[in-house]
Amino acid sequence: MGELRILAVPFVASGPSGVAIRTHLKQLTAGDEEVLRLVGAHLGSLASKDLKARCRDGLEHSAETWAVRKRELTPLSSSRWAGSITKATHDQWALARRCQSAHIQNLEAGIRTIEHRLSQPVGQKGTKHAPGGYRSRREWHAKSRRLRVLQDRLATTRADHEAGLVHVARGGKRLARTRHHLETAHLTESAWRGRWEAERWFCQADGESGKRYGNETIRVGPEGEVSLKLPAPLAHLANAPHGRYVLARGVAFAHRGSEWADRVTANRAIAYRIYLDTGRNRWYLTASWQTPPTPTLPIEAALTHGVIGVDMNADHLAAWRLDVHGNPTGSPRRFFYDLTGTAPHRDAQVRHALTRLLHWARSCGVRAIAVEDLDFGAEKTREKHGRRKRFRQLVSGMPTGKLRARLASMADATGIAVIAVDPAYTSRWGAQHWQKPLTTTIRKTTRHDAAAVAIGRRAQGHPIRRRTAPPPQHRSDAVGHRTVQAGPDVPGREGTRPRIPGPRTRSVRPGRGVNAGNRNAQHRPGRSAEHETWQQDSLPLSL
Known part of the structure; x- marks a missing residue:
């Protein structure tokens, strides 16, 4: 068995x-929709120009250039609108910069893998830790050409990164490319044009503490009245004093409405965004605000009532409750979800599965949920997994980031701690040490259920390997000799026990004699010898 890597400490x-x-902006009049469209289109054009200026500045950006851009936008909108636009532009440029760095790392990983496999003989089999050579000369030739393509891409991307040049499309590159494949996307040109323009609109404003209702640009009162400050060129559309436009109907927040109302009455900062969902043809209003970080609970306190180990899979969450000693109690639970369809559908499926999981945890009285600290960012490249296209699709489809963020948010609201553990070997060792012992005549334990037990035990600091009882007193090696419970400081305690070749007796040294562990291989009456066939002789007829 190879050397095990060092496991990270649970946290x-x-x-x-x-x-x-x-919330949904319901029953808008034709005038309301017209004003929202005009405001979004006007501010969107300003945001596009500002993004172009920011990308042109590149690494030469400074506070002075930021102030210059804001002063240029103020006469065409307002001081607060200009601040929101420049801040959103800066965030978008920074996001593109991080994505560019991640793309460089992905290209470097692919190039390293291809160079290693090209250096191996054709048909060379790989090992557990390193891939082998390619299967045929044809594949070797194709990968050598792909290596040159990746090297050219890497050189171009590195040059852009060093120069501070990023490539950003307001509205999204995917939607922009859809314009050339309307039949495949089942869209008409007019439908695509409406979606493209809606994605490029800009109607969002940052909050300000101390101002009325926490926002001077887009204001929502305690009773739900929505009003927004019109940009200077559209001030003639105002239906309220001070160049403001008030929508005909108010809004109400069903989720966390009390928290929102407390912030509004206290004039604390709240950011708002108004946008159009072209698929449903509905207008929505999103409110957001920052919260002070919740003090993290010590891991010892979180584990006082046991833990629920959760193994995330492509179509379900496998969970099992463990007591304070690391023993599985009750039966495993599975929370299924469907990750096909649109992004809102997938997000809702993940949210519903986590809701059922948290409700079960609260009913059990458990205050901690253990999950794997998964990160497939560098594990789904084409070069790493090669022909395993189905596995790459499986890994890419698992919403690890979204599930981790949603679980942390939803668990914080219910007072349940989330413990992240190292994902190394949990599925393998769980199946090896827990799947068979937990399988009964009325319950079939899967590898995922066993992995959930392994995850929970690792969060508690227990080894994944089960403790087996020593042999009784009347047998050899009386008590304690054959237990597999390793001490906490024993290196490789999580690994598989190496098999010692030879007999299991003390009279014969390993590697000599007949295998004593196989009763059929021993020279005993009624037992066959090793590598021999035994057949009873026929009885004499004289008897």
Whole structure:
């Protein structure tokens, strides 16, 4: 068995640092929709120009250039609108910069893998830790050409990164490319044009503490009245004093409405965003604000009532409750979800599965949920997994980031701690040590259920390997000799016990004699010898 890598220490995940809630703008009049469209289109054009200026500045950006851009936008909108636009532009450029760095790392990983496999003989089989050569000369030739393509891409991307050049499309590159494949996307040109323009609109404003209702640009009162400050060129559309426009109907927040109302009455900062969902043809209002970080609970306190180990899979969450000693109690639970369809559908499926999981945890009285600290960012490249296309699709489809963020947010609201553990070997060792012992005549334990037990035990600091009882007194090696419970300081205690070749007796040294562990291989009356066939002789007829 190869050397095991060092396992990371389990830790309690930090809670969310912000809150975002959404509501539907219902029963808007034709005038309301027209004003929202004009405001979004006008501010969107300003945001596009500002993004172009920010990308042109590149690494030469400074506070002075930021102030210059804001002063140029103020006469065309307002001081607060200009501040929101420049801040959103800066965030978008920074996000593109981080994505560019991640793309460089992905290209470097692919190039390293291809170079290693090209250096191996054709047909060379790989090992557990390193891939082998390619299967045929044809595949070797194709991968050598792909290596040159990746090297060219890497050189171009590195040059852009060093120069501070990023490539950003307001509205999204995917939607922009859809314009050339309307039949495949089942869209008409007019439908695509409406979606493209709606994605490029800009109607969002940051909050200000101390101002009326926490926002001077887009204001929502305690009774739900929505009003917004019109940009200077559209001030003639105002239906309220001070160049403001008030929507005909108010809004109400069903989720966390009391928290929102407390912030509004206290004039604390709340950011708002108004946008159009072209698929449903509905207008929505999103409110968001920052929250002070929740003090993380010590891991010892979180584990006082046991833990629920959760193994995330492509279509369900496998969970099992463990007591304070690391023993599985009750039966495993599975929370299924469907990750096909649109992004809102997938998000809702994950949210519903986590809701059922948290309700079960509260009913059990458990205050901690253990999950794997998964990160498939560098594990789903084409070069790493090669022909395993189905596995790459499986890994890419698992919403690890979204599930981790949603679980941390939802668990924080219910007072349940989330413990992240190292994912190394949990599935393998769980199946090896727990799947068979937990399988009964009325319950079939899967590998995922056993992995949930392994995850929970690792969060509690227990080894994954089960403790087996020593042999009784009347047998050899009386008590304690054959237990597999390793001490906490024993290196490789999580690994498989190496098999010692030879007999299991003390009279014969290993590697000599007949295998004593196989009773059929021993020279005993009624037992066959090793590598021999035994057949009873026929009885004499004289008898």
